[in-house]
Amino acid sequence: MKLLATHITRYWYSEPVSLCHTEVYLAPRMRRSQTLLEHDLTISPSPESMYPRQDYFGNPATFFSIHEPHRELIVTARSLAELSSAPPPNLELSPPWEGVRDATRRRDSPEAFDAAQFLYESPKIRLGEAFADYARASFTPGRHFLDAVNHLSGRIYKEFEYDQRATTVSTPVDEVLESRRGVCQDFAHLMIACLRSLKLPARYVSGYVRTGERFVGSEASHAWVSVWCPVFGWQDFDPTNNVMPHDEHLTLAWGRDYSDVTPVKGVALGGGEQVISVSVDVARQD
Helix, strand or coil: CEEEEEEEEEEEEEEEEEEEEEEECCCCCCECCEEEEEEEEEEECCCCEEEEEECCCCCEEEEEEECCCEEEEEEEEEEEEEECCCCCCCHHHCCEHHHHHHHHHHCCCHHHHHHHHHCCCECCECCCHHHHHHHHCCCCCCCEHHHHHHHHHHHHHHHCEECCCCCCCCCCHHHHHHHCEECHHHHHHHHHHHHHHCCCCEEEEEEEECCCCCCCCCCCCEEEEEEEECCCEEEEEECCCCECCCCCEEEEEEECCHHHCCCEEEEEEECCCEEEEEEEEEEEEC
16 A cells, blocks of 8 residues: 655744754655655755754654744655555464563574663653553463553553543653553553563654544554564554554654654744644555
8 A cells, every 4th residue: 555644844933033953753764564655855944954864773864954034934744655565463373472571681683682672761761560560461471472462552542541632742651651541652652661661672653644534643643662572573553543553554763762753853043932733644545
């Protein structure tokens, strides 16, 4: 399936901005199940300088600077990608979750060594017994790892309410666990905190989901979770929609948490108060 994603971010300022430096993660990355066909990034006003780069995790990013005074900034990204329609694997063929924990701890393969960096706390994710306790209802002794992850994803989907007014980008993950409310970013952080608290590797994925009534969170950037399993590699789970993403989720970037792959972030000199508007449309292209 081919998906065309249009992402528009607008900033309005009460006073002129004389200088801004901004970094964006808006280009879909190449991966086994996803091929980027076209990508166009348009910025108004036009930047004085613009530098594409690849970050530590291999994500494409672009840094730009605007030196002229402005009271409005518009960042528009249009991306066309082709996604594989291969179905998810048989979850009950995965090894017991304790075996995945032990394999990651031993780090006796390049894949396990790489996955081990996603075991620890990160700027937006704290670990603790409360998260481990919540996860244990899914991770019963000897249960197949991917089946347990899928069960945890389903519990978050059923037991937490999607509420755009309940949290902000700075809401701690322990508050999300307590309130049982949030958005896709919060649910991804919560699920990662639960997995890492059991010493299981999990990373944060930023992207889009196909626009429509089928999926929650399609009106803006979306987020989900990826876990590492021996033989199976990295497998994605979307707790906001209780699905395993494949041909209707478009991956932009991944990292330890939201702070590593924020779609648009930067600093501005001046500007006073600001208003931000974000719109995303992801449509199938035949």
